[in-house]
Amino acid sequence: MKQAFISESGKNHQKVMKFRRPNFPKFQHSFGFQSTPHSQLIHNNTCKNVHIHPPITLKSTQFNPSSSHSRSSILHNQVTCGFASMMSAMGNPTNVFWHECAVGKAERQNLINQQGCVVWITGLSGSGKSTLACSLNRELHSMGKLSYVLDGDNVRHGLNKNLGFSPEDRTENIRRVGEVAKLFADAGLICIASLISPYRKDRDACRAMLTDKSFIEVFMNMPLELCEGRDSKGLYKLARAGKIKGFTGIDDPYEPPLNCEIKIEQKNGVCPTPCDMAVQVVSYLDVNGFLHA
Ligand SMILES: Nc1ncnc2c1ncn2[C@@H]1O[C@H](COP(=O)(O)OS(=O)(=O)O)[C@@H](OP(=O)(O)O)[C@H]1O
Numbered sequence: 001m002k003q004a005f006i007s008e009s010g011k012n013h014q015k016v017m018k019f020r021r022p023n024f025p026k027f028q029h030s031f032g033f034q035s036t037p038h039s040q041l042i043h044n045n046t047c048k049n050v051h052i053h054p055p056i057t058l059k060s061t062q063f064n065p066s067s068s069h070s071r072s073s074i075l076h077n078q079v080t081c082g083f084a085s086m087m088s089a090m091g092n093p094t095n096v097f098w099h100e101c102a103v104g105k106a107e108r109q110n111l112i113n114q115q116g117c118v119v120w121i122t123g124l125s126g127s128g129k130s131t132l133a134c135s136l137n138r139e140l141h142s143m144g145k146l147s148y149v150l151d152g153d154n155v156r157h158g159l160n161k162n163l164g165f166s167p168e169d170r171t172e173n174i175r176r177v178g179e180v181a182k183l184f185a186d187a188g189l190i191c192i193a194s195l196i197s198p199y200r201k202d203r204d205a206c207r208a209m210l211t212d213k214s215f216i217e218v219f220m221n222m223p224l225e226l227c228e229g230r231d232s233k234g235l236y237k238l239a240r241a242g243k244i245k246g247f248t249g250i251d252d253p254y255e256p257p258l259n260c261e262i263k264i265e266q267k268n269g270v271c272p273t274p275c276d277m278a279v280q281v282v283s284y285l286d287v288n289g290f291l292h293a
């Protein structure tokens, strides 16, 4: 049987994966793993990353790394499997293989003495996302830490300039930024992504792209009245006048995070300064070991 099936077995994306292939009779495992909601089936000639809980060890006899027909690498509790016989997941290209390089994320991180991660800032327009992103970027820079900002507004001038604000376009906007952020994190950088990212499922999909707690969701928990009062771009006014349709917080929903790592909010009706907001995030990064390799 030239297929690898992944079947649902329980809640929260816990699934059972069974590999069946005549050339590898021993390679027939069932284990729970986290994956994206879309990954049901691995198709021919593709590779797939799965996050294994708990970590497992696969004997090398189960794979033949020198064979052009099979390939596998195991990093911590993440297994990368590539099988010529597998069939690709939804919409994935066929005949595409994963290429591993000699210099990996760990080496890059050692070089710059930090750990790659994604700081994902979400919140209403006007909640202070860009302000925090820039302030955090500056703070990290002054500490000798390498970071890069992916700002929703800016990315929409280039990579995502073909996207609007329909739910589908927002989902695609966030997916692309999530993928780019993942690459930056793999490069060893602290990637600061600042987007409204109003839908929980889209943010969760970005979280699922990363492993080992390196997705840090920061919720700008500012009341709509404050954001609207700021209205630095005049967009709320236009939205209230019906001149912009589907504006987040007015006639398009914002779904607040349920389990974010960091919440930035007012205290006694006073908003923290940009510097204080950045310090809050920096101390999280420090305590959680991201500021050293
Ligand atoms: N309909 C509608 N809803 C919300 N925001 C709108 C809209 N139209 C334009 N803008 C401007 O686009 C900026 C948000 O872009 P994002 O890429 O962060 O949005 S999203 O994550 O895809 O929802 C957002 O920037 P910020 O104010 O910095 O959040 C707005 O300036």
Ligand SMILES: Nc1ncnc2c1ncn2[C@@H]1O[C@H](COP(=O)(O)OP(=O)(O)O)[C@@H](O)[C@H]1O
Binding pocket: 123, 124, 125, 126, 127, 128, 129, 130, 131, 132, 230, 232, 271, 272, 273, 274, 277
């Ligand atoms: N902590 C803060 N204290 C005071 N003003 C702020 C703060 N954060 C943001 N602002 C102001 O609010 C407005 C919107 O901030 P911005 O960072 O552009 O929000 P967003 O990126 O979420 O749209 C700007 O004029 C900015 O100067």
